[in-house]
Amino acid sequence: QSTLHELASAQGRFFGSATDNSELPDAAYAALLGTEFGQITPANSMKWDATEPQQGVFTFGQGDAITDFAQAHGQSVRGHTLVWHSQLPGWVAALPPAQVEAAMKNHITEVAGHYRGTVDAWDVVNEPFNEDGTFRTSPFHTATGSDYIATALRAAHAADPDAELYLNDYNIDGLGAKSDAMYRLASELIADGVPLDGIGIQGHLAVQYGFPGGMQQNLQRFADLGLDVAFTELDVRIPLPADAAELATQTSYYQRVVEACLAVERCVGITVWDYTDKYSWVPAAFPGQGAATLYDENLRPKPVYDAVREALGHD
Numbered sequence: 001q002s003t004l005h006e007l008a009s010a011q012g013r014f015f016g017s018a019t020d021n022s023e024l025p026d027a028a029y030a031a032l033l034g035t036e037f038g039q040i041t042p043a044n045s046m047k048w049d050a051t052e053p054q055q056g057v058f059t060f061g062q063g064d065a066i067t068d069f070a071q072a073h074g075q076s077v078r079g080h081t082l083v084w085h086s087q088l089p090g091w092v093a094a095l096p097p098a099q100v101e102a103a104m105k106n107h108i109t110e111v112a113g114h115y116r117g118t119v120d121a122w123d124v125v126n127e128p129f130n131e132d133g134t135f136r137t138s139p140f141h142t143a144t145g146s147d148y149i150a151t152a153l154r155a156a157h158a159a160d161p162d163a164e165l166y167l168n169d170y171n172i173d174g175l176g177a178k179s180d181a182m183y184r185l186a187s188e189l190i191a192d193g194v195p196l197d198g199i200g201i202q203g204h205l206a207v208q209y210g211f212p213g214g215m216q217q218n219l220q221r222f223a224d225l226g227l228d229v230a231f232t233e234l235d236v237r238i239p240l241p242a243d244a245a246e247l248a249t250q251t252s253y254y255q256r257v258v259e260a261c262l263a264v265e266r267c268v269g270i271t272v273w274d275y276t277d278k279y280s281w282v283p284a285a286f287p288g289q290g291a292a293t294l295y296d297e298n299l300r301p302k303p304v305y306d307a308v309r310e311a312l313g314h315d
């Protein structure tokens with residue numbers, strides 16, 4: 001039978017998964033990662049703390065292992081992420097604000113430059129907003145206000161003119177204050193001629209919080225700005241133990257995300273934030289929740305996997 005990526009490709013989309021270096025020695029895991037998915041995103045190894053742990057000291061070994069894997073399996077790579085308030089080494093926050101912009105530009109130049117030709121799309125700035133749509137505090141925002149976002153995009157474009165440049169955030173899946181803020185920001189950046197190709201919608205959903213309202217409309221408004229959109233970190237967590245009703249809700253959420261993406265021409269693809277419960281980030285971050293992915297802890301596809309195949313148009 002066709003893989004998820006083959007089904008998505010038939011619809012002009014990619015279907016990808018996050019992965020992490022510590023998971024690749026798991027041969028059964030790697031075999032599925034390499035065949036079922038057409039795109040991979042390193043969950044940690046291209047972040048600032050991994051790539052520039054000390055100022056000016058760059059370490060690309062872990063990230064390179066991910067791009068090597070992708071190359072060996074004919075997959076595209078989403079670079080994640082150049083500028084983020086989290087997983088930021090202490091030295092960045094300790095810099096005098098007047099030195100932060102230069103450090104950020106240098107980081108982007110070195111990392112995006114290193115991966116030029118192997119990374120297809122970058123989450124240039126990750127999670128710039130608070131839930132109410134105000135800009136999140138970070139060393140970058142403290143240094144230059146929201147101008148850091150345009151500066152980062154320009155630096156990324158200079159370092160890798162061929163990469164698709166994205167802004168990425170969570171809880172912007174549907175219409176709301178936070179996605180409104182992303183929409184305003186994207187509109188302003190485009191008006192100012194800043195290089196921006198797409199909006200990454202993380203898609204960390206939870207059955208107990210309901211399905212985001214106006215998802216298709218939200219995707220479409222970004223598309224109407226001339227941007228691509230992508231689901232970059234999809235998963236749907238459940239309070240454990242998951243009962244039948246919750247599993248049915250989860251299945252419908254996955255299907256509705258696929259349907260929303262297929263309904264919007266510029267929705268270019270979907271990446272799950274790892275494909276198996278064996279390696280999902282959810283139980284560690286939300287104790288008592290889990291079962292958020294398409295495959296169980298033994299790497300067996302769950303019923304929700306078949307539901308996603310069906311939503312993608314089956315075989």
Ligand code: G3I
Binds near residue numbers: 281285
């Ligand atoms: O590398 C250290 C290791 O040396 C140490 O022994 C171990 C002990 O806890 O921790 C390891 O670091 C962990 C790292 O993942 C690598 O496994 C961190 O503690 C852990 O916090 C970190 O979690 C990552 C998380 O981002 C951090 O914010 C998750 O794996 C990763 O999936 C998650 O991804 C984020 C996206 O980047 C942005 N969107 C939300 C998404 C989920 O939180």
